[in-house]
Amino acid sequence: MDNNYEALNLTQPESEIDPFTEDRYRQFHRFLPAGTRSVLDIGCNTGRGGSVLKALDGSLKIYGLDAVRARLDRLPKDVYEEGVHGYSTKIPNEDGTYDAVVAGEFIEHIYQADVDQTLGEIFRVLKIGGRLLLTTPNPGDIKRKLRGRSILGGAHVSQHFPDTLKLKLRMAGFSRVRVYGSGKVSRYVGSRFPLLIYGSYLAMGDKF
Numbered sequence: 001m002d003n004n005y006e007a008l009n010l011t012q013p014e015s016e017i018d019p020f021t022e023d024r025y026r027q028f029h030r031f032l033p034a035g036t037r038s039v040l041d042i043g044c045n046t047g048r049g050g051s052v053l054k055a056l057d058g059s060l061k062i063y064g065l066d067a068v069r070a071r072l073d074r075l076p077k078d079v080y081e082e083g084v085h086g087y088s089t090k091i092p093n094e095d096g097t098y099d100a101v102v103a104g105e106f107i108e109h110i111y112q113a114d115v116d117q118t119l120g121e122i123f124r125v126l127k128i129g130g131r132l133l134l135t136t137p138n139p140g141d142i143k144r145k146l147r148g149r150s151i152l153g154g155a156h157v158s159q160h161f162p163d164t165l166k167l168k169l170r171m172a173g174f175s176r177v178r179v180y181g182s183g184k185v186s187r188y189v190g191s192r193f194p195l196l197i198y199g200s201y202l203a204m205g206d207k208f
Helices: 003-010 013-017 021-030 049-055 112-125 144-148 162-171
Strands: 036-043 061-066 080-085 098-104 126-137 175-182 200-204
Touching: 021 049, 021 098, 021 126, 021 144, 021 200, 049 061, 061 175, 098 112, 112 126, 112 162, 162 175, 162 200
Parallel strands: 036 061, 036 098, 061 080, 098 126
Antiparallel strands: 126 200, 175 200
């Protein structure tokens, strides 16, 4: 744990009130594998996303992992089975623990040097047939480019182009890797238009 991710992420308190969180987790729910029961929510924050999943399927057993202990203390006890203070580079679970792992707007908070290890850890803790679902800001977003804005800055310490992230997922062992649009635009046009119109995108891969 050379990088102090807790201190880094405390610099972005707005993540606790992100207005798209509920929509993001509804999108996650639509792509969960059939029969999913156990879900690891990486970067679970204060549990607003997990609350959406639980409302959509009360049979889910949801576990949270976050680098910020104070956020875990606020997890709703009727939603999360457990909240674990830790880093994605060393997930404290046995191999093949979860049916699905969700990570909403999380991986851009991980330094590039830790990305491959994080993806490898997620692959390890998934059951065979399990699925990773993650969203991240889209560097190819045409609106961001026209405004001359960068994803990087503050707690955003890496950025992930869809083609590169798909390759990284395959290198970690994931199959059936694909991407869809996410972010606020998806409220109006769905998730299957060209990625350049989306502020974020959803990447998924299966352990199979």
